[in-house]
Amino acid sequence: MALQKITLKPTTKDLAKAAGVSRATVDRVLNGRDGVRQKTVDRVQEAIKKLGFVRNLQAANLAKSQSYHFVFALPRSGDQFLERIVQHIDEAMEIFSTDHISCDVRHIDENDPHSISDFLDSLSPHEVNGVAIMSPETPQVRDAISRLQDRGVAALPFVSNQTMMDSDWVGINNRAAGATAALLLGQFIGRQEGSVMVIAESMQSRDSLERRLGFDEEINTAFKQLRVLPSLETYGNDARAGEIITASLASNSDLVGIYVMASEARKPLTILQGLNINPSIIKIAHELTTYTEQALRAHTLDGVIAQDAGHLVRSAIRRLKGNVDQRRTIGSQENIRIYILLRTNI
């Protein structure tokens, strides 16, 4: 018992004693209040190091009645991947409710940077501690994020990358994801020669460009017998998608593989399904959704490159919280992996 007492974590009281100051001064130093001589600050810092003091966050939050409120700013869309994200936000809220974390999903118009900027500007640090933002990169959004951070609201690019914050975002390495799709597709196709179709929603976004880059790189080095066709852009338009896919099929009779790069694979895959293409053509898509899951099971889709929606959400929350707590939150836990899903390991 006496032994245990020794191993207990030091408190601010211990700190005060060790530094030869009062608890009030320790508090001033710990919370960066001014009116403390540099000499005294140093003494306290020294004691912190010596004792290995770490502030008891739970006690501090209790004293401050601190609670965390985060906003997920997501595109408004019927996308199944987004649906899954939202589901996982709900689940995460339950998990994190014991930490007094709550979240809010707000839908933004991803094609209207002005309205996104307005929305971000409307967030007050008194109501919102942090925002996870899934939005394509534009100057307006970038500036709004800067203003947000200046106001003391943490901002975290979510799934969609923003160049400005290269190191601090939540999502996969899209170049590696593209390469993985290529490697899987190439291996599944085997020694056969032929061309590969790439279907994207748009090649405007950074994500698409990076995936395509990684895809081409891998195919061109490891599968020289394959010919990658130019990306077909659907622009989220079904009619257009049907036309360009049909046209491409007609002019490429040697098709051996299809890579659906968009995060909403349902539309392109449905169209392909309707066109009754050769089932031996290997098909790889992105993201696990109700549709892709079922397609995998039905053998109409051969593989899925995915990021774990739940992990994305929880990682974002942990990082936003870490930001509020002024902690560094790096660590392998926040590394979002590139999942390969086959019908056996969904």
Place this chain on the structure above:
Amino acid sequence: MALQKITLKPTTKDLAKAAGVSRATVDRVLNGRDGVRQKTVDRVQEAIKKLGFVRNLQAANLAKSQSYHFVFALPRSGDQFLERIVQHIDEAMEIFSTDHISCDVRHIDENDPHSISDFLDSLSPHEVNGVAIMSPETPQVRDAISRLQDRGVAALPFVSNQTMMDSDWVGINNRAAGATAALLLGQFIGRQEGSVMVIAESMQSRDSLERRLGFDEEINTAFKQLRVLPSLETYGNDARAGEIITASLASNSDLVGIYVMASEARKPLTILQGLNINPSIIKIAHELTTYTEQALRAHTLDGVIAQDAGHLVRSAIRRLKGNVDQRRTIGSQENIRIYILLRTNI
């Protein structure tokens, strides 16, 4: 401000008021102390439900000076997978230190159930709140786990399954893992006919049996042109491994694939490397280790079926903590996924 106050979480004080009892009685009910009439208990329970009260765990732990100490009981072995587990335990301790969780790694002799049982019996609930146990299943261990739980120490089978606690353990579905290995191997091999070698450390363990079961199932239904050979058991003995692998190679000239089922793939793969086998033979192994990572990169290994060591560790800790806190901790977060790793998504 006044509005905010309303949305604040209810406290035991609020509960007392709502139930028309004192805080002392609320405390008696919440902490299961006796000497409270059923009628009163019901009234309090009702108020809990009505107000949606949830105990503030941080405050409670502060009051109790609660801290958590967990033990990881792992086999003593030079296994690279185990090394990685230990690394992740260290990392996890840092992450969870703010929650006042500490861990201890203790090595057990996996082939000596008696010593394992003795070790488990030696753990006192005053020093250890929970144990994650990685050990093959034996009656002695099973009984020791039961005694442990009776004494109030949480026990959690870790990576190695124990039949007794089918629902409550940390690890992957080994049958699905075997099936995934089969599917990947089959697809990579393509239309080619031939035989497939399976290398295990031992077929005594439940994990191995399940992997083999899943593997055979998938090969026999989806890849009928492949012939799966009987499992080669190395018993962790290098000389023996060299002999049986060489012998099997000699008598199966139509080999097209190799499945290394053991979690330590280094030895078998090194041996195969030394035998200069045809590089077009597809090789799949388990677990990401320094060796398998390098082998993937060097194209001497085609795929790895893995479980995320960090995730395993963190999940175990969360579940042990949940047990101490008397919470249910299910949720998609604790589902350990089967990773497929290629050289592009390590």
Place this chain on the structure above:
DNA sequence: ATCATAATGAGGCACGTGCCTCAAAACAAG
């Protein structure tokens, strides 16, 4: 109705930190 017993209430201290006030001490400038 009486008494023993069971059930409940009132109140207080503790946990570690944040935040406040007021007084005391240390310091710098004249």
Place this chain on the structure above:
DNA sequence: CTTGTTTTGAGGCACGTGCCTCATTATGAT
């Protein structure tokens, strides 16, 4: 040395819960 300013200390209350004691009230059996 005096004055004004800066720095520090002492102390206390708060956060929400656990846990304790002691007094009081309700209950059931006789």
